[in-house]
Structure formats: C-alpha cells, structure tokens
Amino acid sequence: MAEPQARLDELIARLRERGGRLTPQRVAVLKVLATSDQHPSAEQIYEHVKADFPMTSLATVYKTLALLVEMGELLEIRFCGDSTRYDGRIAHSHPHLICVKCKKIKDLELAPLNPLSKEVAERTGYCILRYRLDFFGICPECQEEE
Amino acid sequence: MAEPQARLDELIARLRERGGRLTPQRVAVLKVLATSDQHPSAEQIYEHVKADFPMTSLATVYKTLALLVEMGELLEIRFCGDSTRYDGRIAHSHPHLICVKCKKIKDLELAPLNPLSKEVAERTGYCILRYRLDFFGICPECQEEE
DNA sequence: TTATCTGCAAACGTTTTGCGATATA
DNA sequence: TATATCGCAAAACGTTTGCAGATAA
Numbered sequence A, B: 001m002a003e004p005q006a007r008l009d010e011l012i013a014r015l016r017e018r019g020g021r022l023t024p025q026r027v028a029v030l031k032v033l034a035t036s037d038q039h040p041s042a043e044q045i046y047e048h049v050k051a052d053f054p055m056t057s058l059a060t061v062y063k064t065l066a067l068l069v070e071m072g073e074l075l076e077i078r079f080c081g082d083s084t085r086y087d088g089r090i091a092h093s094h095p096h097l098i099c100v101k102c103k104k105i106k107d108l109e110l111a112p113l114n115p116l117s118k119e120v121a122e123r124t125g126y127c128i129l130r131y132r133l134d135f136f137g138i139c140p141e142c143q144e145e146e
Numbered sequence C: 001t002t003a004t005c006t007g008c009a010a011a012c013g014t015t016t017t018g019c020g021a022t023a024t025a
Numbered sequence D: 001t002a003t004a005t006c007g008c009a010a011a012a013c014g015t016t017t018g019c020a021g022a023t024a025a
Helices: A006-015 A024-035 A042-052 A056-068 A114-124 A140-145 B003-016 B024-035 B042-052 B058-070 B114-126 B140-145
Strands: A076-077 A085-087 A096-098 A105-106 A127-138 B074-075 B086-089 B096-099 B105-107 B128-137
Touching: A006 A024, A085 A105, A085 B086, A096 B140, A114 A127, A114 B128, A127 B114, B003 B024, B024 B042, B024 B058, B042 B058, B086 B105, B105 B114, B114 B128
Parallel strands: A096 A127, B096 B128
Antiparallel strands: A076 A085, A096 A105, A127 B128, B074 B086, B096 B105
16 A cells, blocks of 8 residues: 555656656545556546546547556556446556445455465466456445345 | 366256256357366356357356356466466465466465465454465476476 | 347447648757 | 547347236146
C-alpha cells in the first residue's frame, strides 16, 4: 500500500521516463489510480476525473489505462459479467477478495505465492509472468442484508 | 479429471434432476464440455456443436452455459481482452495455467487452497464461495517461437 | 397438452478505433 | 515546430434478450 502521493509521483516519473506526455487528463487519471483503494472501473475513473476536469473523454481514460497496463504499472481485474476493474496502487500480483453481491474488491495480505510460482514454472516449463488469486464470497455487510 | 463419458452422464443426470429438458442441442453442448480439456470459449463450443448439429444457434449455447454455471456445474474463466472460457470437466475451484501468447489453458494439480480459504474467511468475516488461482505465463512451445 | 426451449435478430454494455483538431515538449 | 495525445462518434466485440414458433415430457 504505497502512500497515494508517493505512488502518484512514481507513476508520473515512469511515464516521463518512457517519453510519454503529461497531459492534465492523464495526470487526473493517475491521481485517481494512486488514490483510490476501491479498485475502480474505467467508468468510475472517468466520473472522478470529470469532477475536476469536465472536458475529459472516456476514450482517453481507456487509452491511458491501456498504456499503464502495458507498462506493467496497472493490474486488471476482470471477473464474470462485469466490467474490468483496476488496481494502480499495487502493481505486482497479489490476492484480492471480491464480494459477489456488492462487487467490492479488497486487497488481501497473504504470504506471497512466489515460491509456488517458481514450483509451477519448474514443473511445467512455463515462464510465469504473474498470477491472479481471487477469493469470491459475500462480505459481512451483505451477509447481514440477507 | 473425470472420464468424459462419466462426466457427460453426470451432467445429464443433474439436468434431469433439476427438471430441465434434454434437447439435442443441450446434449451436444454437454458433450463438448465433458469431452474437451481445451477450456473452450462459447464460440468454440458453438463450432463443435454445429459440426454434428448444424441448426444450433449461438444464443442457445450461451443459454445452456448460463444454466450450467448457475447450477454450479461449470466454471467460468475470464481474463483480460478475451472471451470467457469454460471448464465443464472439473466444477470445483482449481488452479489454471494460462499462456498469454497462444491462450491455451491447462488445469494445474496443486495442493488445494481450501485451508487458505478458511483462513481468509476467519480473518475477514467473508463467507468464501470459491476462488480463482491462475498463473499467467508463456508455454514452452511459444517460448521456442520467440 | 403445455410449459420449456429453440432460433432469430435486435439490443446491450464495454472497449477500441479512426479521424481531424489540439497542445505538450 | 513536430508529433503525441486529445475528443468525438462510429465500430467492434462478446453477450443477453424478447418473441413467435417448435418440441420434450
């Protein structure tokens, strides 16, 4: 869990290193990603960005997200029936806890699976790039509502 | 890894128990699911089914898949940028190994994560329903091509 | 016989694209 | 100034839906 400001600075630095331009729209997207622990969708990011930057388009949000994913600075979380959610605060593989009712996504602190990744690589001959570990369930709040 | 025929019989039995009708289109879909270890997409299932059943529609394939998912007899595997893939042979949560180049999906035999699920449930108060553990990498064949 | 299921075609939501206009470096 | 990036609107894509007709039980 990087500090939002530190993470924002990091994202800006990475983009600059890459020779990318720092347009206000992009910085606004980066700010949302570095700040939010809600694992927002593209649409949600767009809504946030529009709040203090009304002339931004959804297409630009998507283009920025695609760029960051390609740079390895953004994790995509896609699960069935819903739009892709993004984790820009922690860029390395880590487990998530997803509520199937309210669609809330939380980061989970667990022992990293890197040793397991290594074992899988050795056993299968695959070059493992990343993993996804997601637990699907019902959060305490949604359990109460039932 | 259930025997294809046994798994097919099982799927048919479950559908019958549920009061569902065994139309030829449905049985053809079940057959593909019980037989294939390729984790096919809806489109791929449709192509297979059309081979010996040309008057089937893609909508019917989707409807049958949705029914089986709801029954808990089919696992959906969705990853970014691609269509949903289905695992009808092993219905309980289990890890997969996905090649990001050729999109091949293989079942992985690992110690089950049920103890970990339990730990997560206790620590978070969530009621855990299932999990997904997917390793993304490049398979030996695709590594050679590079 | 009748409720479930089918095929069709249109609708849907998300994401991507092509373009001429704009603004960063 | 040059070119990366922008907003727009249209297209693409996978998936779902409504409905009239067909069919399994």
